[in-house]
Amino acid sequence: MNQIEIQTLIADKPLVKKLIQLQPCSWFNPDTTTLAIGLPYVGLDQIDIKKASERLNRFAPYLALAFPETATTKGIIESQLVEITNMKQALEARYNVAIAGQLYLKKDSHLPISGSIKARGGIYEVLTYAEKLAIENGLLSEHDDYSKFYSDKFKQFFSQYRIAVGSTGNLGLSIGIMSAKLGFQVSVHMSADAREWKKKKLQDHGVNVIEYEQDYGVAVEQGRKAAESDPKCFFIDDENSTTLFLGYSVAGERTKQQFNELGIKVDKDHPLFVYLPCGVGGGPGGVAFGLKMAFGDNVHCIFAEPIHSPCMLLGVYTGLHDKISVQEIGIDNITAADGLAVGRPSGFVGRAMQRLLDGYYTLSDQDMYDLLVLLDKTENMQLEPSALAGMQGPVIVTNNSKYLERMQFTHQQLQNATHLVWATGGGMVPKEEMQKYLNLGKI
Numbered sequence: 001m002n003q004i005e006i007q008t009l010i011a012d013k014p015l016v017k018k019l020i021q022l023q024p025c026s027w028f029n030p031d032t033t034t035l036a037i038g039l040p041y042v043g044l045d046q047i048d049i050k051k052a053s054e055r056l057n058r059f060a061p062y063l064a065l066a067f068p069e070t071a072t073t074k075g076i077i078e079s080q081l082v083e084i085t086n087m088k089q090a091l092e093a094r095y096n097v098a099i100a101g102q103l104y105l106k107k108d109s110h111l112p113i114s115g116s117i118k119a120r121g122g123i124y125e126v127l128t129y130a131e132k133l134a135i136e137n138g139l140l141s142e143h144d145d146y147s148k149f150y151s152d153k154f155k156q157f158f159s160q161y162r163i164a165v166g167s168t169g170n171l172g173l174s175i176g177i178m179s180a181k182l183g184f185q186v187s188v189h190m191s192a193d194a195r196e197w198k199k200k201k202l203q204d205h206g207v208n209v210i211e212y213e214q215d216y217g218v219a220v221e222q223g224r225k226a227a228e229s230d231p232k233c234f235f236i237d238d239e240n241s242t243t244l245f246l247g248y249s250v251a252g253e254r255t256k257q258q259f260n261e262l263g264i265k266v267d268k269d270h271p272l273f274v275y276l277p278c279g280v281g282g283g284p285g286g287v288a289f290g291l292k293m294a295f296g297d298n299v300h301c302i303f304a305e306p307i308h309s310p311c312m313l314l315g316v317y318t319g320l321h322d323k324i325s326v327q328e329i330g331i332d333n334i335t336a337a338d339g340l341a342v343g344r345p346s347g348f349v350g351r352a353m354q355r356l357l358d359g360y361y362t363l364s365d366q367d368m369y370d371l372l373v374l375l376d377k378t379e380n381m382q383l384e385p386s387a388l389a390g391m392q393g394p395v396i397v398t399n400n401s402k403y404l405e406r407m408q409f410t411h412q413q414l415q416n417a418t419h420l421v422w423a424t425g426g427g428m429v430p431k432e433e434m435q436k437y438l439n440l441g442k443i
């Protein structure tokens, strides 16, 4: 975009100016709808989620064998839901606000295998592909015991196939580790911001890591190109994959079950607010879809992005979706938040989910570091910076009286509310790296 085009856009969409100035800001979409109205636009439904859930159940016996850390949950990859009352108090003090309701953390940061939310979608997509190949080649029927994947015969079979993906780090970790374990040849095209330790870990697992000096968009494009010329190579498309999206969506019903087990109500009188860090959108979009299908109109999903990479806010707010990138309006897309350094949002997720997402906000990297230290101090939990993006959410919602009034929440409903911060990564960060993060917080 040239200057004139940018000025025209700002005249119509004034918030763009704030984004360009890198001011933290929020936008609560006045055009959101009920689930009943918004669902047809998603193009996926409850049956799709059920199939994904069943596929994960079929693979559970294999996962329990291949990754012994999942044996205690019988091969089901799921994270804990924990209350963080000390952190809630610390947030109230830091931002000088009283947050009504309870504060919980969903610890995808500590999911087995890859220590991030990508252990949902990434692993699910690899398993889906492996199952398809095995069935097509007469090695498997859906009624078999999937432990048989844990064998030299299957590994040998998969070794003739290749998988490729572009990643800023965590998706590469999930897809790389899972694919290599099954026996695939796997290449991960890593953007410049990917951490050394993540590349090293992948190489240790026998993954071919290809490094780029550019950002995520370029790594994806190059990966896609390399795969196109190779008929035995399957390219996992983070930007548009409904399979990835469905892998994430299974989180909805499981989270509902966890709330039930904890005796926490979610209904009209007990609203649930969920804060999800957003990169390209597949992870938070898929989880939000699952949550909507599980809790209906009683769940309110809000996306969080770095001020340097507000791609989803920009795409949905302007209605341009993947037709606009943050770089085109002069934002550099440079952030320390792994997984969130994405300049162009998924067009699929934005178009599918925009009616079902209540709002979006941005925050600075320094805020993420500060919140990282605060969580470490108050709850002794260590996450990577991006996973803290959602932590400001309860404050932003509490302070947004316009949104709360439009939604007609009563005082009592807000008192009964649950705020759930989706912690998306950090469980595998090496100690020295974590110490570096902790040193950057100014608390």
Ligand SMILES: *Cc1c(COP(=O)(O)O)cnc(C)c1O
Binding pocket: 116, 117, 118, 170, 171, 277, 278, 279, 280, 281, 282, 283, 284, 285, 338, 339, 340, 342, 384, 386, 387, 424, 425, 426
């Ligand atoms: C990938 C990632 C996200 C966001 O997921 P998208 O699908 O890219 O939107 C958030 N946090 C962490 C730690 C991630 O790795």
